[in-house]
Amino acid sequence: MSNTLQLLDCTLRDGGQALENLNKNGIKTEIFTEENRRDIATLSSKAGIDIIEIGCMSDSYNGLEKFAIYNNIEELSKYMPKKTFENQLYTGLYVDPDTSLDKIPEYSPELVEGIRVILRYSELKKSVDYCAGLAKKGYKVFVQPMLTMRYTDDEIKYLVYEANNMNAYALYIVDSFGYMNEHDVDRLYNAYAKELDKKVKIGFHAHNNMENALINVKYVIENLNSRDTIIDACAVGMGQGAGNMQTEVIVDYLNRHLGTKYDFNCILEICEILDKFRPHDIEAWGYSPVRLIPAVHSVAYKYAIEMRLHHNMSLVEINNVLSKVPEELRHRYTPENLKKILNA
Structure with missing residues (x-):
């Protein structure tokens, strides 16, 4: 490759949110102890991971540190380990622009240098302005348009324009519901690349509902x-839903095919820590037919999870219902939206 490829590990953040989602729905799991959080961050650093996400944050959250969810950037930043190399970067994610x-x-050196922000589609300008405000404070800002597939061509152009204006660190393609294929990735990547300033990196965040994460990631690496x-x-x-591209899988691939020097054993030590976290009575993350069905119909995965767990619906019943979800209810799960779908 003629350009730089960086690997971002978001185990603590996306994994922590997955645990929080499970517990919120009455499914008890292990939690991240302070030792777990420090060990995972330190092992990721020692493995040579380029960018490490320490957790997420919002001032609406309190008492959720056990899921690596913090009230503010100062609390989150306490879990930064010493860098293994000079250009290693630590980030935290704001779940909203609120x-x-x-x-x-x-920004100051005792804080994470990178901030990722999930854009709220219904308040796009507010979200983008929020990113710009963080950039002015000296942070390296990662612009995260969740469910990028829902954005129109004009909205994509707007994101690119604003990312250039704020001198963002990265603009992301986010496959939130795990139904993107190589054609989708190609289209969005090239739409970004056409007008995005060369200083702004393109990020890709894959989910694995259709087991396409590795296929799509390899496509980005080999073709884009x-x-x-x-x-x-x-x-x-x-991670949330069907989970993400597995760090251990992509590290092995990059070491073999691109000659990177990520420490595979450090990643395996993290896997060892996490072995006890998956509840044995439920598929907490990873591929499952329940998570495949919403991806087939391009709808929010939580609909299917709720139908299965709390309505005891069969796979065929879930498929039949989700095949008829109206456009205005596809992208955002709420209990009220689920009632509308089930009562249709």
Whole structure:
């Protein structure tokens, strides 16, 4: 490859949110002890991972540190280990644009240098302005348009324009519901690359509902190398929904085929820590037919999970219902939206 490829590990963040989602739905799991959080971050650093996400944050959250979810950037940043190499980068993710910018300090070395922000589609300008405000405070900003497939061509152009204006660190393609294929990845990557400033990296965050994560990631690496690129991954694929690209799988692939020097044993040590976290009575993450069906119909995966867990519906019943979801209810699960779908 002629351009830089960076690997971002988001085990603590996406994995922590997965655990929080399970517990919120009455499914008890192990939690991240303080030792777990420090060990996972340190092992990721020692493995030579380029970018390590320490967790997520919002001032609406309290008492959720056991899921690597923090109230503010100062608390999250306490879990940064010492860098293994100079350009290693630590990040935290804001789950929304609601924490007042006035509460977020200017960047300083004791804080994570990178901030990722999930854009709220219904408040796109507010979200983009929030990213720009963080950039002005000195942070390296990663712009995360969740469910990028829902964005129109004009909205994609708007994101690219604003990412250039704020001098974002990266603009992401996010396959939130895991139904993107190589054609989709190619289209969005090239739409970004056409107008995006060369200094702005393109990121790809894959989910594994249709077991396409590795296929899509390899496609990006092997075919879309016109830009500096970031690939996201989680140890054991631990993440929301069907989970993510597995760090151990992509590390082995990159070491074998691109000559990278990530420490595979350090990643396996993280996998060992996480072995006890998956509840044995439920598929907490990873591929399952229940998570495949919503991806087939391009709808939010939580619909199928709720139908299975709390309505005891068969796979055929779930498929029949999700095949008829109206457009305005596809992308956002709420209990109210589920009632509308089931009562249709």
